[in-house]
Amino acid sequence: MIRKDINNIEAYKPGKPIQEVERELGLKNVIKLASNENALGPSLLALKAIKKGLEGIFRYPEGTCFYLKKKLARCLKVSESNLIFGNGSDELLDIILKTLWEPGAEVLTSDITFVEYKICGTINGFVVNCVPLKDFKFDLAAIKDAITPKTKVLFIANPNNPTGTYVNQREVIDFLASVPENILVVFDEAYIEYAEAKDFPDLVPLIGKKNIAILRTFSKIYGLAGLRIGYMIAEKSFVECAERVRQPFNVNxxxxxxxxxxxxxxxxxxxxxxxxxxxxxFLYRTFASLGIWFKESATNFIFVRMDTDTRKVFGQLLSKGVIIREMSQYGLNNYARITVGTRKENLRLIKALKEATE
Ligand SMILES: Cc1ncc(COP(=O)(O)O)c(C=O)c1O
Structure with missing residues (x-):
């Protein structure tokens, strides 16, 4: 009874939850450096606002996120008609794909990037094509060459997860000039707030001028991963269509x-x-002294390579109450992605790493 393409999908593997590890291994004070959450916990202003909002939870939420949309439009200097919200930016991937699907349509992205592009594309009936990264960075030239007449959507994570690299303003502008107008280029900017380099692209002014959509989230620097809220900035007519696809009360x-x-x-x-x-x-210095290769990161996580199989290191660290993300799902058995924590957490990580790699 099951669709063949669904049968073949490997389900998304989230970072192990702290409570699960504590329960299973009988540990206390487990730290999670696996899902790129904000090391400081939530904003106190957000917590205060939630407490005040608790009494209203018997009502359905406003489907359009009325007040938030007004505020965000002001912050981003875009029109409210350019914004739509989702139950995490994950849901917006799904909405985009549902809005654009037609028989035979293809998604194009990279092979080592956020896996949801592949999973969500397949579930929504797209053929998903991937090109390799170049020096752990999105290879825009290779993406351009891999475009076919059936390509409908490109997904570019910028900065990229799991490698922490980015493509710069010049590269993106040149690339966009070469992409056919009938293809939507989605820039997933989940980590943009961490990307402080001067040449990091500012794509908001291109909305309405180029066929692009920008995805962002409150899960990362804004510290609200558990509440599930993200947004898309896109051309008004595309947002209007996406609004028809969105579930009426998708954001709580x-x-x-x-x-x-x-x-x-x-x-x-x-x-x-x-x-x-x-x-x-601090971590770059320490990794270098331990002989651990790393890629400088434009995000709050670091992509590393070790001399041993990181699945083993993952297990050893787990037994000491430190959760990281090994990369075997990409066939990168010597690599890991480590979220940058507080100094206390990072010291625990280093101690556990030293013991594991000795
Ligand atoms: C590149 C990228 N995009 C999107 C997401 C999903 O974010 P959200 O929590 O808003 O669904 C993540 C989360 O890990 C991510 O790394």
């Missing part, structure tokens, strides 16, 4: 309230960035 009321508060918590974002700058430097 507490997520809307919390996102509005977190968006206004500039001090929290600044503090997170400062911590990440400092801790990335």
């Amino acid at each position: 009321s507490l997520a809307q309230i919390a996102a509005e508060a977190a968006l206004g918590d500039k001090a929290y974002v600044r503090k997170t960035l400062k911590l990440m700058r400092q801790e990335k430097k």
Whole structure:
């Protein structure tokens, strides 16, 4: 009875939840450096707003995220008609694909990137084609060459997950000039707030001028992964169509309230960035001294390579209460992705790593 393409999908493997590891291994104080969440926990302003909003949870939420949309449109200097919200940016991938599907349509992306593009594309009936990264970066020239008459959507994670690399403004502008107008280029900017390089692309001004859509999330720097809320910035007519596909109450009321508060918590974002700058430097230095290869990251996680099979290292670290992400799902058995934590967490990571690799 099951669709063949669904039978062949490998389900998304999330980072192991802390409670599950504590339960299974009988450990306490487990730390999770596996899902790129904000090391500082949630914004206190968001928590306060949630507490205030609790009494309203017997009502259905506003489907359009009315107040949040107004605030976000002001922050981004776009029209409200360019914005649509999702139950995490994950849901927006699904909405985009549902909005665009036609028989034989193809998705094109890279082989080592956020796996949901592949999973969601397949579930929605697309043929999914992938090209290799180049030096762990999206290879835009190879993507351009792999476009076929059936290609309908391109997914570019910028910065990329799991490698932490980015394509710059110049590269993106040149690339867009060479992509046929009938293809939607989706830039998934889940980690954009961490990408502080001057040449990191600013694509919002291209909305309505180029056939692009931008995905962002409140799960990463805004610290609201558990509430599930993300958004898309796109051309008005595409947003209107996506609105028809969206479930009526897809974003819960507490997520809307919390996102509005977190968006206004500039001090929290600044503090997170400062911590990440400092801790990335610390981890780069320490990895280098341990002989662990790494790629400099434009995000809050670091892609590393070790001399041993990282599935083994993952298990050893887990037994010491430190959860990281090994990369065997990409066939990269010597690689891992490690979320940058607080100094205390990073010291525990290093100690466990030293013991595991000795
Ligand atoms: C590149 C990328 N896009 C999207 C997401 C999903 O974000 P959300 O929590 O908003 O669904 C993630 C989360 O890991 C990600 O790494």
